[in-house]
Amino acid sequence: MKKPSLLLFVLLTMQISFAQSSPVIQEILNSVNQDSVVYFVKELSGNVSTVINGSPYTIASRHYAQPGNNMAIAYIKQKLDSYGLTTTIQPFTSTGNNGNNVYGVKTGTLYPNKKYIICAHMDDMPSGTLAPGADDNASGTAAVIETARLLKNYESPYTLVFALWDEEERGLYGSAYYATQAFNAGDSILGVINLDMIAYDSNSDNVCDINVRNYGNSLTLSSKMVQCNTDYNIGLSTTIRNPGTTSSDHASFWNRNYGAILLIESNNDFHAAYHTINDNLSYYNIPYFVKMTKLAIATFCSLIQVQSLPVELASFKAEATASSVILTWSTSTETNNRGFEIERSSDLASWQTVGFVNGKGTTTEISNYSFTDKFYGTGIYYYRLVQNDFDGTEKAYDAVQVNLNIVTSYSLDQNYPNPFNPVTTIGFSVPQTSFIRLGVYNLLGEQVALLVNETKEAGRYEVPFDASQLNSGVYIYRMEGKDFMDVKKLVLMK
Ligand SMILES: [Zn+2]
Structure with missing residues (x-):
């Protein structure tokens, strides 16, 4: 690491500001899990074996020229994937080697083109086959992964980038490549x-x-970090170093005049096993590591104006009957929830709104919902919920698939429309080839129409019922199949 110039003195102006701790950020910090973040370090530093692309693997070294480097990148990618991020492995060429950055992106709800980045380098030293690099820099890498894990259930107006750089130890190559690309693309x-x-x-x-x-x-950014240490009682003693070191990846962003800071352990207490094969977990001060992780997360969450999801969806499923698809879902909490648009698609690309169900506004109790889509299509269809706030913002949840070719049980659906005049439709489904009888009866039990009286193969069916010859009143329709019988009422209103 370069020594800072002693000739530069910087006047720090004191800013008077009121502590503004956010309950949402406090909730996230309370969820920082020592076991989880330390376990990421164990996996990254070869302390324990892990599973990468489906096979067991121990990362003995993340040095750029060792096979464990690409395996560590694959490990990080699968972690970021599992938190619902859109991940990219970004290849770049440096002197005599092909490196790969890996990053995950969560798109902002209001300003998708404005980004905040939390990052660390994932490569390590020394150059032999053994390089645990637990402090340098499995520690920073694990903290970035933990941040991604915790923010899975939150959102931000801004786009978030969780980035792990390759070839820092060779000369900040990976971050320089990313920052140059971003600069040339005019990224904000x-x-x-x-x-x-x-x-x-x-x-x-x-x-x-x-x-x-x-x-x-x-x-x-540095003022914000100092403030967060106080606001959230992290318990660290922060020292601002200005002019700070240029010996890590933030300097690649400075070179493009982007705002960036480096959080690092004290330069006055330098790591005893720096860049040796002994940089392992035994040198960790775990409570300190957890505080550093919390300070990084608090600062990042404060910058990105982290928000709770307006609605926490606990379950969502779709079930097909003969002539309809029944959607059921539940929420564990709701904030300012006007309700749900129900959308249907055959290709996951174009969506048709088929209904709207009012929400509960704001509640911390479990709420259950259902919606029936009268629909006679066949094939594979998708349904999704688009949640609407009272303030006009919308959020689409993941779609569920329903296969309208597969029928697993008999069903007799309520006729549609009902009441009717003079024609209505009755849907039913048959799970296996069998003889089906479907008749309509008056309240005395006399048959007034026979709609189906034949063998039907498995499938979804609908039959029209024309009652123009009958008087107004309540009638009963009955379906019989192999080991099946059901009756329902219909109302003719002339
Ligand atoms: Zn480092």
């Missing part, structure tokens, strides 16, 4: 938090360094 990057070596504190003084220089909005 509102802030970058870089985590590199965040688990070593030999004297437990809780001192950490926030490295910053006056590029873009970097000074705002």
